[in-house]
Amino acid sequence: MVLGSEGGGPQFVGIKFCPECNNMLYPKEDKETKRLLYQCQNCEHRERADNNCIYVNKITHEIDELQTIVGDVISDPTLPRTQDHPCPRCSQCLAVFFQAQSSVADQGMRLYYVCCNQQCNHKWTE
Numbered sequence: 272m273v274l275g276s277e278g279g280g281p282q283f284v285g286i287k288f289c290p291e292c293n294n295m296l297y298p299k300e301d302k303e304t305k306r307l308l309y310q311c312q313n314c315e316h317r318e319r320a321d322n323n324c325i326y327v328n329k330i331t332h333e334i335d336e337l338q339t340i341v342g343d344v345i346s347d348p349t350l351p352r353t354q355d356h357p358c359p360r361c362s363q364c365l366a367v368f369f370q371a372q373s374s375v376a377d378q379g380m381r382l383y384y385v386c387c388n389q390q391c392n393h394k395w396t397e
Contacts, residue, residue, distance in 0.1 A: 289316045298325045342392040344369070344385050358386035360393040
């Protein structure tokens with residue numbers, strides 16, 4: 272397995288093509304030598320694989336930043352409040368706000384708002 276520089280996981284080797292007829296080469300096992308080969312389905316061309324990785328499935332799990340905010344922040348007396356940003360859900364004028372680092376690397380710091388209406392408790396960002 273070839274380790275990639277990004278994330279330390281396997282890297283995809285790419286699609287290989289037959290040098291004789293330019294059709295795609297497909298992975299195939301040589302059962303006698305127990306080696307991975309690439310074989311053309313059009314002509315008889317075969318070549319030994321230089322990498323045992325033929326497929327990579329990268330799964331990324333994105334966390335919704337707004338879901339990680341605890342609704343109890345409206346009770347924190349140290350956080351500033353604003354009446355300039357009404358809640359988009361219930362139109363309450365009072366909201367708690369704070370600045371935090373976004374989980375998306377290229378966005379930097381963001382302002383997060385939490386509605387002070389305890390029945391609503393809506394969270395949003397602008």
